[in-house]
Amino acid sequence: xxxxxxxxxxxxxxxxxxxxxxxxxxxxxxxxxxxxxxxxxxxxxxxxxxxxxxxxxxxxxxxxxxxxxxxxxxxxxxxxxxxxxxxxxxxxxxxxxxxxxxxxxxxxxxxxxxxxxxxxxxxxxxxxxxxxxxxxxxxxxxxxxxxxxxxxxxxxxxxxxxxxxxxxxxxxxxxxxxxxxxxxxxxxxxxxxxxxxxxxxxxxxxxxxxxxxxxxxxxxxxxxxxxxxxxxxxxxxxxxxxxxxxxxxxxxxxxxxxxxxxxxxxxxxxxxxxxxxxxxxxxxxxxxxxxxxxxxxxxxxxxxxxxxxxxxxx
Amino acid sequence: xxxxxxxxxxxxxxxxxxxxxxxxxxxxxxxxxxxxxxxxxxxxxxxxxxxxxxxxxxxxxxxxxxxxxxxxxxxxxxxxxxxxxxxxxxxxxxxxxxxxxxxxxxxxxxxxxxxxxxxxxxxxxxxxxxxxxxxxxxxxxxxxxxxxxxxxxxxxxxxxxxxxxxxxxxxxxxxxxxxxxxxxxxxxxxxxxxxxxxxxxxxxxxxxxxxxxxxxxxxxxxxxxxxxxxxxxxxxxxxxxxxxxxxxxxxxxxxxxxxxxxxxxxxxxxxxxxxxxxxxxxxxxxxxxxxxxxxxxxxxxxxxxxxxxxxxxxxxxxxxxxxxxxxxxxxxxxxxxxxxxxxxxxxxxxxxxxxxxxxxxxxxxxxxxxxxxxxxxxxxxxxxxxxxxxxxxxxxxxxxxxxxxxxxxxxxxxxxxxxxxxx
Numbered sequence: 001x002x003x004x005x006x007x008x009x010x011x012x013x014x015x016x017x018x019x020x021x022x023x024x025x026x027x028x029x030x031x032x033x034x035x036x037x038x039x040x041x042x043x044x045x046x047x048x049x050x051x052x053x054x055x056x057x058x059x060x061x062x063x064x065x066x067x068x069x070x071x072x073x074x075x076x077x078x079x080x081x082x083x084x085x086x087x088x089x090x091x092x093x094x095x096x097x098x099x100x101x102x103x104x105x106x107x108x109x110x111x112x113x114x115x116x117x118x119x120x121x122x123x124x125x126x127x128x129x130x131x132x133x134x135x136x137x138x139x140x141x142x143x144x145x146x147x148x149x150x151x152x153x154x155x156x157x158x159x160x161x162x163x164x165x166x167x168x169x170x171x172x173x174x175x176x177x178x179x180x181x182x183x184x185x186x187x188x189x190x191x192x193x194x195x196x197x198x199x200x201x202x203x204x205x206x207x208x209x210x211x212x213x214x215x216x217x218x219x220x221x222x223x224x225x226x227x228x229x230x231x232x233x234x235x236x237x238x239x240x241x242x243x244x245x246x247x248x249x250x251x252x253x254x255x256x257x258x259x260x261x262x263x264x265x266x267x268x269x270x271x272x273x274x275x276x277x278x279x280x281x282x283x284x285x286x287x288x289x290x291x292x293x294x295x296x297x298x299x300x301x302x303x304x305x306x307x308x309x310x311x312x313x314x
Numbered sequence: 315x316x317x318x319x320x321x322x323x324x325x326x327x328x329x330x331x332x333x334x335x336x337x338x339x340x341x342x343x344x345x346x347x348x349x350x351x352x353x354x355x356x357x358x359x360x361x362x363x364x365x366x367x368x369x370x371x372x373x374x375x376x377x378x379x380x381x382x383x384x385x386x387x388x389x390x391x392x393x394x395x396x397x398x399x400x401x402x403x404x405x406x407x408x409x410x411x412x413x414x415x416x417x418x419x420x421x422x423x424x425x426x427x428x429x430x431x432x433x434x435x436x437x438x439x440x441x442x443x444x445x446x447x448x449x450x451x452x453x454x455x456x457x458x459x460x461x462x463x464x465x466x467x468x469x470x471x472x473x474x475x476x477x478x479x480x481x482x483x484x485x486x487x488x489x490x491x492x493x494x495x496x497x498x499x500x501x502x503x504x505x506x507x508x509x510x511x512x513x514x515x516x517x518x519x520x521x522x523x524x525x526x527x528x529x530x531x532x533x534x535x536x537x538x539x540x541x542x543x544x545x546x547x548x549x550x551x552x553x554x555x556x557x558x559x560x561x562x563x564x565x566x567x568x569x570x571x572x573x574x575x576x577x578x579x580x581x582x583x584x585x586x587x588x589x590x591x592x593x594x595x596x597x598x599x600x601x602x603x604x605x606x607x608x609x610x611x612x613x614x615x616x617x618x619x620x621x622x623x624x625x626x627x628x629x630x631x632x633x634x635x636x637x638x639x640x641x642x643x644x645x646x647x648x649x650x651x652x653x654x655x656x657x658x659x660x661x662x663x664x665x666x667x668x669x670x671x672x673x674x675x676x677x678x679x680x681x682x683x684x685x686x687x688x689x690x691x692x693x694x695x696x697x698x699x700x701x702x703x704x705x706x707x708x709x710x711x712x713x714x715x716x717x718x719x720x721x722x723x724x725x726x727x728x729x730x731x732x733x734x735x736x737x
Contacts, residue, residue, distance in 0.1 A: 027472060153491065158606070161618040163491040165625070172589065173494040237587035241610055 005049050006070070006108040012042035013077070013101050020093035024166055032088050039081050039093075046074045062130040065111040065263070073103035075138045090170045095145040110263075125203075129196035136189030140248075140255045143182030147248035150175040154242055172241070179244050180232070186251060187225040194222045217261040221254040315375070315721075316456060318411040319384045319403045320360075320367030323425050330402050334392060336361035338442065344391050345446035351387065355379045356450035358457065360418070360439040362432065364425050369415065371452035373656075381405045408720075412456055412652075413645045419464040421474065422637055428473040428630045433464045455652065463644040470640060473633040476626035480619045481509060484593045485516035487622055488614055489561060492591050496522040502559035503527045503544075504552065505566035506534040509595050513563045514542055526559070528552050530566070557581040562592045564600040575604040582608060595619070653717040660726050661710055663735045668706060672698050 016038045019031060050070055054061050062068045080096040153169045169175070197218070201208050209215060228247050237243065321331055336344060341359045348357045352370075354377030360367040368388055370379045379387075385403055389396035406414050417423045419436040440457040443449040449457070468474050477483045493499055501522045503510050506529045514525065525544030528551070529535035535546035547555050556562065556573065566572060578601075587610040594601045595616045606613030676698055680691060709729070716722035729735065 029470075157491065157612055161614055162622050163487055169491075171490060171494040172492045177494075237609075240587045241589060243587075 002049065002053070002066075002113070003108055005045065006104060009042055009046055009049070009073075010101060010104045010108060012038060012045070013097055013104060016042065016093060017097040017101065020091050020097060023091045023094075023168075032084075035093070036081070036084060039077065039084070043074070043077050043081060046070070046077060050074055062134050063115040064113050066107050066113040067115075068130075068134060069103045069107035069111045072134055072138050072141075073100050073107065075134070076100045076103065076141055079138070079142055087170060089168055091167050092145070092149075092170075094167065095149055096142070099141045099145060125196055125200055129193055129200060132189045132196065133193035136186050136193055137255060137259075139182045139186045139189060140252055143179050143186065143248040144252040146175045146178045146182065147245035147252075150179060150245040151242060151249075154245075176241065176244055179248050183225070183228060183232070183244065183248055183251060187222075187229050190218075190225060190255075191222050194218050213261040213264075214258070217254075217258040221251075221258045224254045225251060315378050316369065316371045316408060316411045316452060317379060317381060317384060318367060318369050318406040318414060319381050319388070320365060321403050322365035322367075322423065324423070325404055326402050331364070331366060333394060334366045334388060334399070334402075336366065338438075340391075341439070341442055342446055344387075345443060345448045347391065348387060349446065349448050352377070352379050352383075356443075356453040357448040358439055358443040358453050360436060362435050365418070365423075367415075367418070369411070369453065369456075371450065371456070373450075373452065381407075409645060409649050412459075412648055413641060415456060415460045416463045416641045416645055417638075419460040420467040420637060420641060421464070422467070422634065422641070426478050427627065427634070428476075428478075428637075430468070430474050433461065433468075436464070437461060451655075452652070455655075456648065459644065459648045463641055466640050466644065467637045471633045471637045473630050473637050476629050478623050478627045478630065479512075480595065480616065480623060481513040481516050483619050483622050483626065484513050484563070484595070484614075485520060488593065488612075488619070489517065489591055490520065492589055492612055493560070496520045496561075499524065499560035500558050501525045501544075502555050502562045503538065504562065504564040504572065504600060505529055505596065506531070506538040507565045507567070510563050510565040511538065511541075513565075513593065513595070514538075517561070517563070518542060522561075526555050528555055553577060553581050557584040559590065560588070562590070563595065564592065565595045566600050568596065568600060569598060571598075571602045572600045573605065574602045575608075578602070578605045578608060578611075585610065593619070649720075650718050653719075653721050654714065656721045657713050657717050657726065660729055660735065661713065664710075664729065664733060665706060667733065667735065668702050672702050 016035060019035045019038065022028070022031065050061055050067070053067060053070075061071045076096060077100050080093060080100065083090075083092045083096070149169050150172060153164055153175065154172055156164045198208050198215075210219075228251065231247075232244075321334060323331070336359055341361060344359055345357055348355075348370075354372060354374065356371040357379075358369045360369070366388075368384055370384055372378045381403075382400065385400040386396040388394075388403075389399040392399075414423070415436075419433055421428045421430060421432045424432050436457070440449065440453070440461075443453060443457075477486050489496070496517060499522060501514075501517055501524060503514060503525065506527065514522075518525075523543075525539065525542050527535045527539040527542075527544055527546045528549060529538070529546070530549050532546065532548065538544075539546040552572070556578075564572070590611045592601055592605070592611065592613045594613060597616060599615055601613060603613070603615075605611055676695055679694070680686065686694075713722060713725055713729070716725055
């Protein structure tokens with residue numbers, strides 16, 4: 001049932017994207033209201049789905065890759081709705097809604113519904129870890145959208161000697177401000193997520209496995225963001241114009257590498273310690289800090305709480 | 315009946331228009347003198363740079379002022395030959411006059427299609443007529459309807475949204491695409507010409523506060539700076555001012571570029587690649603075009619701005635049919651209402667006369683039948699009332715039907731004669 005709802009959500013966001021794209025061809029006084037109505041309706045369904053899985057199924061909102069993708073898409077959708085209400089004349093959806101769609105489609109197709117393993121003794125730390133990584137990812141996605149808008153507007157104006165008329169983009173100053181804030185917020189959130197991941201790994205295993213692709217790709221991402229922050233603070237021109245946009249695009253690439261490492265590393269997707277020590281297929285782990293190995297952990301969690309008794313059948 | 319005589323940029327050369335134009339004080343005098351000459355008629359004078367229009371209206375046929383009388387009045391007021399003036403004026407009456415006023419108020423008859431200032435000028439002309447007591451029921455209705463129609467056009471089309479003057483496009487479409495706010499930006503004006511001042515006006519409307527003026531003539535720089543609460547700097551400090559600026563409006567009459575690439579390179583490190591918008595509105599250009607390739611610089615020439623103006627004007631032209639359809643609809647509605655109002659006094663008179671006859675007959679009947687109780691009297695009174703209304707209904711309905719097409723003068727005259735109604 002959940003997968004069906006996710007497909008419906010994808011359809012709703014696709015309709016919203018189509019409505020946004022019609023801005024290229026014609027003006028309409030009704031489109032704004034229709035757009036807000038469609039997205040609001042989609043977000044209500046989206047919220048209900050996330051809430052249902054959180055409350056009714058006893059799942060954390062980011063307890064599996066499926067939930068994580070859904071929640072990230074929801075957050076981006078809320079950001080989009082907010083920006084649309086405050087900037088009704090700007091086609092922000094053309095840049096933001098594809099990202100929302102990618103996350104929703106990822107949830108519908110490749111993401112697993114089997115929950116990550118969670119340690120009862122480090123529940124708060126694990127929540128901080130998951131939440132900060134989620135916010136950091138959403139912020140990088142938003143920065144990508146504003147950065148791309150900045151580059152399109154700036155390059156068009158310099159080459160064509162006039163503003164983009166087909167799409168009325170926000171001012172360069174606003175785009176630059178949002179992109180810079182996204183970069184700095186991403187640094188804070190992803191660093192926090194990374195550090196808490198390391199601490200979790202240290203607590204559980206007494207050491208951090210730096211050869212793990214997830215660990216080194218995450219450290220690469222955080223290191224890059226830190227370097228960007230230092231670059232921006234030390235070198236004043238780096239705070240201006242296209243440099244910020246290019247830095248955000250690069251950050252997005254580093255994020256993609258980290259996400260790819262997380263999804264493609266068998267230890268992170270597909271292993272979950274069970275009550276008797278065995279790991280069922282398709283279970284994930286939350287922590288980026290260290291890979292769990294089959295039977296290495298025994299979390300006495302109730303089956304209802306973990307919910308892995310019905311993989312893929314929710 | 316509404317009459318209009320006037321001249322505009324469409325059909326009259328400026329030499330004639332300026333001789334017929336009214337200052338606000340002259341318009342007031344003209345209206346007062348019109349009221350003395352034609353006390354039963356209503357009048358409004360609309361005088362702008364591009365048009366002089368004189369509207370009159372009267373409810374009764376006897377009070378109507380003809381086009382010839384209106385032209386003669388205008389000619390006498392300005393001390394011109396009436397015959398010469400009459401040939402230069404366009405003339406409209408009734409629906410044509412109403413549609414013309416609606417078109418003017420919506421800015422669709424303006425030299426720059428869709429310019430919004432004309433609506434305020436129409437409103438001012440109407441308010442002046444109200445103050446001079448020359449506005450009456452018809453002019454109240456028609457001018458209020460014109461302003462409403464203009465608002466509809468403004469709300470339901472994008473004809474006013476696209477800017478078509480170089481200074482307005484420079485700020486609204488170019489500057490606002492780069493800057494979100496202007497109150498924290500350094501605005502540098504090079505040159506002190508009209509174009510610079512006009513662009514400055516739009517920029518300050520958007521919130522620009524920190525204005526620096528640099529001009530070869532120190533006195534003119536000081537005057538312009540004083541008018542806009544800015545500061546003037548000597549010509550020699552041009553590069554220093556450029557290093558601090560966020561936005562530049564350059565309109566000098568220099569025959570060679572005043573800022574070359576090599577000179578800009580000197581101040582480039584001081585800017586830390588901060589965005590710099592340069593609106594080079596001068597011909598020949600004040601800034602070396604190569605400066606546009608420098609990091610953070612957005613350099614636009616007058617040709618770039620004029621191209622956008624041309625495109626905007628084309629977009630306005632595309633909106634014209636929609637706007638005209640709105641005005642046609644509003645005019646039709648207004649004329650139907652106006653014609654209905656013209657039949658009002660006759661209908662009122664007719665009803666009043668018939669109900670008076672009814673009351674007289676009821677009084678006579680109740681005198682002859684004094685034994686009737688109150689309830690019976692009420693029933694009889696109600697029956698008489700229904701009878702009168704039923705007898706009046708067909709002729710009044712016919713009158714209303716004909717009023718939709720125009721004032722039914724023939725029917726009104728027939729009713730007056732048939733029922734011996736007073737004039």
